[in-house]
Amino acid sequence: MSEKELGKKLDRCLADSAVKLGAGLGLGIVFSVVFFKRHTWPVAFGLGMGLGMAYTNCQNDLRAPYLIQRNIKMAS
Amino acid sequence: MCLYTFMPGVTFNKACFSVIKYVALRHPLSCLISVSFFFSHRLATKVTIAGGALYVTYDSGLLGGSAQGSEVLGKAKAAIPPAVDEWVKYFGFELPAFPKMGFSPVEAWNSGVQSSISALSSGPTALGGYTNQGLQYLKDLTK
Numbered sequence: 001m002s003e004k005e006l007g008k009k010l011d012r013c014l015a016d017s018a019v020k021l022g023a024g025l026g027l028g029i030v031f032s033v034v035f036f037k038r039h040t041w042p043v044a045f046g047l048g049m050g051l052g053m054a055y056t057n058c059q060n061d062l063r064a065p066y067l068i069q070r071n072i073k074m075a076s
Numbered sequence: 077m078c079l080y081t082f083m084p085g086v087t088f089n090k091a092c093f094s095v096i097k098y099v100a101l102r103h104p105l106s107c108l109i110s111v112s113f114f115f116s117h118r119l120a121t122k123v124t125i126a127g128g129a130l131y132v133t134y135d136s137g138l139l140g141g142s143a144q145g146s147e148v149l150g151k152a153k154a155a156i157p158p159a160v161d162e163w164v165k166y167f168g169f170e171l172p173a174f175p176k177m178g179f180s181p182v183e184a185w186n187s188g189v190q191s192s193i194s195a196l197s198s199g200p201t202a203l204g205g206y207t208n209q210g211l212q213y214l215k216d217l218t219k
Contacts, residue, residue, distance in 0.1 A: 012142045015149045027133060
């Protein structure tokens, strides 16, 4: 993986993290207001879910070249 | 729901409770049906709202992969200034202009990182050179 490619992947990771955290926060607020009588824990849960999804996406994106090589080896 | 539509000052809960009370006083056997209708109706509204929010989030690609997420962020960045301008024109007031910075934080950070890493990489060599110079100076003193 070249340095330029790594930089692009990290930029994508940061952007995706911001989007996932925002979506988790928004959904947490909606569920907190609608179902859970404006408690704080659904908001924290939504933020945690968003952070976890962003982390998993970053991990898969950074591991992608190595996974492809492994799949080719297993197929042959 | 009819009471709520035509009487804006009355909340949804008060309207539903007043309907249930009316029905329960006149037809006690239907009290159970009216209460269950109230709770199922309210629950259906809540489920619709939460489900709609979840569907909109999924449909706009906010819960997808990294590439989709960065695309959505790019689209949002492009859409926000025209939307802000539209709302400002609608409300009829001017926002103060965004202050322009004289330097770029990204460039400053990158140059700082490069300087630090180059100093760290050349640090042992420079330290060795200074040490040798110091030892040579002390040897010259003792001669």
